[in-house]
Amino acid sequence: MTTSDIENLIDFISASRSKGEIWGLHCKDGWVICDSAIYEDTDVMPFWSSRNAAAVHCVDEWEDFSPVSIPLQTFIEEWLADLARDDVMLGPDWGKELSGEEVDPVDLATKYQDPTLLN
Numbered sequence: 001m002t003t004s005d006i007e008n009l010i011d012f013i014s015a016s017r018s019k020g021e022i023w024g025l026h027c028k029d030g031w032v033i034c035d036s037a038i039y040e041d042t043d044v045m046p047f048w049s050s051r052n053a054a055a056v057h058c059v060d061e062w063e064d065f066s067p068v069s070i071p072l073q074t075f076i077e078e079w080l081a082d083l084a085r086d087d088v089m090l091g092p093d094w095g096k097e098l099s100g101e102e103v104d105p106v107d108l109a110t111k112y113q114d115p116t117l118l119n
């Protein structure tokens with residue numbers, strides 16, 4: 001990870017901790033999942049630390065999706081384990097171009113437990 005990627009990840013963790021939630025995009029068919037730009041045959045599930053950041057992406061092929069809040073404790077205790085089991089990477093706070101760091105769920109869970117990253 002570059003210094004910028006690490007800073008963005010720390011910002012994502014800090015913002016989601018302070019709000020107690022993260023945001024994903026969901027529609028009647030399920031959650032948004034993308035192909036990895038880094039890892040072959042790997043999916044990435046993007047998440048955002050704010051509703052507004054998630055809502056920006058509800059256009060074009062994702063116009064049927066809506067931002068949905070996930071309680072942070074549920075995300076950490078349930079989602080990260082499920083995503084790790086399914087070999088799905090995470091895309092924290094991806095920008096308009098749907099690019100950014102792709103993070104392993106186990107690594108993210110570890111970072112949430114890191115006391116040096118506390119607000």
